Amino acid sequence: xxxxxxxxxxxxxxxxxxxxxxxxxxxxxxxxxxxxxxxxxxxxxxxxxxxxxxxxxxxxxxxxxxxxxxxxxxxxxxxxxxxxxxxxxxxxxxxxxxxxxxxxxxxxxxxxxxxxxxxxxxxxxxxxxxxxxxxxxxxxxxxxxxxxxxxxxxxxxxxxxxxxxxxxxxxxxxxxxxxxxxxxxxxxxxxxxxxxxxxxxxxxxxxxxxxxxxxxxxxxxxxxxxxxxxxxxxxxxxxxxxxxxxxxxxxxxxxxxxxxxxxxxxxxxxxxxxxxxxxxxxxxxxxxxxxxxxxxxxxxxxxxxxxxxxxxxxxxxxxxxxxxxxxxxxxxxxxxxxxxxxxxxxxxxxxxxxxxxxxxxxxxxxxxxxxxxxxxxxxxxxxxxxxxxxxxxxxxxxxxxxxxxxxxxxxxxxxxxxxxxxxxxxxxxxxxxxxxxxxxxxxxxxxxxxxxxxxxxxxxxxxxxxxxxxxxxxxxxxxxxxxxxxxxxxxxxxxxxxxxxxxxxxxxxxxxxxxxxxxxxxxxxxxxxxx
Numbered sequence: 001x002x003x004x005x006x007x008x009x010x011x012x013x014x015x016x017x018x019x020x021x022x023x024x025x026x027x028x029x030x031x032x033x034x035x036x037x038x039x040x041x042x043x044x045x046x047x048x049x050x051x052x053x054x055x056x057x058x059x060x061x062x063x064x065x066x067x068x069x070x071x072x073x074x075x076x077x078x079x080x081x082x083x084x085x086x087x088x089x090x091x092x093x094x095x096x097x098x099x100x101x102x103x104x105x106x107x108x109x110x111x112x113x114x115x116x117x118x119x120x121x122x123x124x125x126x127x128x129x130x131x132x133x134x135x136x137x138x139x140x141x142x143x144x145x146x147x148x149x150x151x152x153x154x155x156x157x158x159x160x161x162x163x164x165x166x167x168x169x170x171x172x173x174x175x176x177x178x179x180x181x182x183x184x185x186x187x188x189x190x191x192x193x194x195x196x197x198x199x200x201x202x203x204x205x206x207x208x209x210x211x212x213x214x215x216x217x218x219x220x221x222x223x224x225x226x227x228x229x230x231x232x233x234x235x236x237x238x239x240x241x242x243x244x245x246x247x248x249x250x251x252x253x254x255x256x257x258x259x260x261x262x263x264x265x266x267x268x269x270x271x272x273x274x275x276x277x278x279x280x281x282x283x284x285x286x287x288x289x290x291x292x293x294x295x296x297x298x299x300x301x302x303x304x305x306x307x308x309x310x311x312x313x314x315x316x317x318x319x320x321x322x323x324x325x326x327x328x329x330x331x332x333x334x335x336x337x338x339x340x341x342x343x344x345x346x347x348x349x350x351x352x353x354x355x356x357x358x359x360x361x362x363x364x365x366x367x368x369x370x371x372x373x374x375x376x377x378x379x380x381x382x383x384x385x386x387x388x389x390x391x392x393x394x395x396x397x398x399x400x401x402x403x404x405x406x407x408x409x410x411x412x413x414x415x416x417x418x419x420x421x422x423x424x425x426x427x428x429x430x431x432x433x434x435x436x437x438x439x440x441x442x443x444x445x446x447x448x449x450x451x452x453x454x455x456x457x458x459x460x461x462x463x464x465x466x467x468x469x470x471x472x473x474x475x476x477x478x479x480x481x482x483x484x485x486x487x488x489x490x491x492x493x494x495x496x497x498x499x500x501x502x503x504x505x506x507x508x509x510x511x512x513x514x515x516x517x518x519x520x521x522x523x524x525x526x527x528x529x530x531x
Contacts, residue, residue: 120176141164
């Protein structure tokens with residue numbers, strides 16, 4: 001006999017706001033919403049004074065290889081995240097054997113415990129039976145280029161473009177949600193608009209999404225990145241005969257810039273959405289804003305040899321200092337704006353959590369030498385939290401988040417002793433600050449931005465709603481207490497106020513602790529459904 005679970009006494013969020021309703025769950029789906037008569041064999045959970053929301057979808061996550069880690073999944077569930085979208089920034093494991101991502105993105109994604117080849121299908125299959133949360137996947141354009149062109153910094157030939165497009169088509173056929181690019185990372189930095197557009201053609205034909213970390217560091221450089229997005233969209237539509245859906249990753253800039261550039265995309269006919277997180281600082285590889293791309297492109301041990309070579313250090317100091325100082329995000333005060341988040345070399349544990357300037361003062365060295373020595377000692381496995389030159393207030397961020405095309409994405413990096421607090425706090429922070437405190441979102445808005453729009457945009461089937469027939473990925477939220485508790489000083493502290501979570505109808509978080517159930521699935525792209 002099938003046992004039904006009934007969530008009794010809570011409220012469901014409708015377009016008009018919270019409405020008192022019970023929710024029944026059977027065989028992984030919501031079967032009824034409203035007043036539900038009791039059955040003898042019901043499993044009943046009293047959710048009085050709480051809201052029943054569709055599970056949150058983190059559209060930009062770096063939990064790619066960590067979905068089986070109990071601490072990582074606990075961090076996700078305590079914020080109400082039931083699905084992550086992996087394969088971001090153009091670098092992840094599939095296709096190929098995963099070695100490039102495990103080397104270059106070691107400080108961001110880490111090494112996958114299971115994936116050693118087999119492409120998108122194998123990556124998605126590895127989620128089954130190993131995770132409490134679901135994962136969708138974007139084919140990473142940089143990984144695809146590495147598979148075909150290696151570390152070359154030249155333009156791809158026509159034949160190489162065709163081979164890359166074939167790999168992407170295979171990934172889309174296997175259920176990928178789209179394509180990602182990271183145009184400030186290696187080898188994405190070597191990919192021009194024409195090459196990316198050729199890779200987007202099979203994505204457009206399949207109805208997938210092109211997701212981009214734009215070129216140039218955002219902030220004041222945003223207009224150039226947006227112009228390139230528009231060019232890629234036009235070229236891809238000409239090559240494929242189908243319109244291309246575009247999504248801009250972690251769109252950080254002043255509100256006037258963000259909203260103005262989104263308007264420019266709309267006027268040019270580009271179908272665009274974006275994600276942005278409720279923090280001002282960013283987090284990335286330590287080498288990305290410092291090392292010249294030609295060094296980052298080298299095999300790891302060759303790059304380390306260059307960095308550690310005393311004969312080359314003077315020139316390298318000059319090149320790295322110039323690169324950081326000219327960054328749109330950092331500028332001349334870069335030593336005070338870069339905080340060391342992860343350094344794989346154990347002897348460098350003393351520096352984690354310090355700015356480069358503070359670490360330099362403690363060690364009696366220059367900030368650039370501290371950075372280069374840490375990179376060499378850790379074989380490039382370093383990440384850093386990056387401040388910005390012009391911090392934005394919560395009210396300015398609220399203007400960005402109020403755009404109807406905004407979706408929630410944490411850009412969460414879980415590797416390291418002192419990561420960015422966004423990995424543990426993003427979704428609870430949205431609810432605390434922008435719903436409860438500022439009131440710039442209603443609860444209906446929160447569902448739109450964090451669940452409904454992401455599910456529709458990325459083809460995740462009947463997720464993102466609480467209605468009969470929807471997948472029972474559900475979050476029980478205490479609207480009065482939901483709060484992010486992670487900070488830049490204590491970044492790993494879990495959120496509070498979300499104590500019960502269901503994935504595919506199975507309770508994965510109970511009274512604030514994981515149940516041990518592993519119903520997470522590798523999600524394949526579903527056909528579009530009406531908005």
